[in-house]
Amino acid sequence: MALAALGLIAGPLAGTASAQDEVVVSDGHVDLFYVDVQNSAHVLTAHTGSGNVAPGELTVHVKPSVASRTVSASIATLPGWKGQGETYYVLPQNSQPGQVFAGFGYSSAVADGTSVTYTLDSLQGPGAFALWQNGEEGPNVFLASAEGGPKSFTSAAEHEHANWGFTERGEYALTVSATATPPGGTPVTIPPVTYTFFVGEELPSEPGTPTTKLSITGLSAHYHAGGVAALTAVQNPVIDENHYHWFTKAAGAIEWSVVSGAFSGKYGFVVRTADNGRQVKAVLYNHDHKVIAESEPAVIVVDDHGNDPVNGPTITTTLSAEEGVLAISVAPENREVDLGALTLNPAADRYTAAGALKPITVTDTRADNPGWTASGRVRAFTTVDGSQLGGKYLGWTPNVLSASAGQTVTAGPQVASGFTTGNGLATWSQLAAASAGAGRGTAQLGAGLTLEAPVETAPGAYQAMLILTAI
Structure with a gap:
């Protein structure tokens, strides 16, 4: 007792x-x-x-x-x-x-x-x-x-x-x-x-404990075996608490079982035929692990319309939070950028060429979503016979080609060629950035390129490599 x-x-x-x-x-x-x-x-x-x-x-x-x-x-x-x-x-x-x-x-x-x-x-x-x-x-x-x-x-x-x-x-x-x-x-x-x-699962809280009602959304009228149930606990009104536990109870069972690892306001699972009649509920706790609110049970209905499939094995793979990565990459087909021929400008004081980067991809799967900054630089151009042109003569105007839903990605500032003054892209220059909480996902970045070379530049086919980093 x-x-x-x-x-x-x-x-x-x-x-x-x-x-x-x-x-x-x-x-x-x-x-x-x-x-x-x-x-x-x-x-x-x-x-x-x-x-x-x-x-x-x-x-x-x-x-x-x-x-x-x-x-x-x-x-x-x-x-x-x-x-x-x-x-x-x-x-x-x-x-x-x-x-x-x-x-x-x-x-x-x-x-x-x-x-x-x-x-x-x-x-x-x-x-x-x-x-x-x-x-x-x-x-x-x-x-x-x-x-x-x-x-x-x-x-x-x-x-x-x-x-x-x-x-x-x-x-x-x-x-x-x-x-x-x-x-x-x-x-x-x-x-x-x-x-x-x-x-009720917990006795009424002491005065001063925030109160809210909890409901479950996302419940389908029925599911098919092998489908996914994606449920969300909704607070009304919303309060500053977000620690949950989810509980399930099979049809005909007496006691509720806690769902291992389900601590957020969302719970998803693969539906099996035996889940028909299963009840699911969400419970919201405060920082002392006292119950604030508990939802009414949601009932899972499984109906394959008389064509019940054999329920095979469950297939599992796991990506731990520690395995999240931030990566910047260039697809093989995007690794060559041709600026065309250098031509003398109308003022006849420099050679110019222009073009555009092909898509550069930044992928962020880190669970803590800290945001990121992608940058690039060009050290120097060279010909096959050793003539060189400094990376400072190249400039760019970055742009964001695409971003995932939930991302906020901002293109970096324009960097002018250093022909007259400055270092151009010879020093690290920002291509794009995503703020904390809005960087998780995949973004594709680009930039317009402008090269301005001195008139005394030796003839030849010049090549350089853009090096990239994301932090």
Whole structure:
């Protein structure tokens, strides 16, 4: 049994008071609707492994991760209940690991053979409540909050267990009174008390914790085997928290399983035929790993329209975050740039030639997306017989030819030929840059080239190599 002392529970229901030093029961055995004799008077209390607890100081924690069930045809007959196939929450009649095992009855201070009539006086909460035992012909209903459902029952048992069910998540306050009738004695009226149940994975956060609602988008009406389900958790309103866990539960399963490695607001997986009916939910946590919000489950529907394929092996390959690279490359077909013949300009004070770089590719797959700068330089031109022309005589005007979605790539500044002044491309010059957070992907870069050579340049075919770097 898990017992915790809480300094404060926020958000009591209307008409109830917030309680200090509240006891929370989240698993193990507890007797609710427990009749005891205190100070010579019959009272309703609760009995845990640590002793009696006043109902006003107790919260029974119903965790959906272990308490959620799918409404069957039999359960759908409960008064005011949900329809078949929908989700409800239950503390089961039989003991199950990780669940609250709740019963009712009376202590040894009550006379043997006493019968107790329990009455549901009122219910405050987001949904319906029912108390029942399993029967061969369906639920044997003791109490049901819905209109027309039974509001009282009588038990002569000293101790027994039942199913305690709820249709929705949230906080419930059950006000119950009782009448104890000892054998051959006079009925004793027991004043009403209120029992609190909270249906949710985590109890309400302390004041000041940001609040949001969580939903799942991207769910298709149905999937085919081998297709991909790509789900996204959406906050409304958006808050400054982004640590998630995703959980799944196969059709007919009782407990949720956490998805290994799924810590962001997105979750994708390859759909198999056996995933039909699988439920998926997202849970948002704060920096202390306390739950802020939890989505309603999304249900995966797999329908191959009667042509179910054989589900073969899963094929896996992994690219670790450390394997991300920043690379600058030139395709083989783009490695030759011909500026044509050098011709004397109209002023007859220099030779000129012009052309354009063919696409240069920058690829960035780094997970941290730090951005990058691509630069280039030309050291010198030479002819086959050794005549040289300095790289400073070459200039360029960079441009961005293409970029991936999500990239922001900016062309570098124009660099004039150094014929008159400056170093032209003899020193490292920026071809393009991508800012942090906007560099991941593939971009193709280009540049217009201008060469201006002195009139005393020796005749010949000049070649140079543009060297490139990306950092």
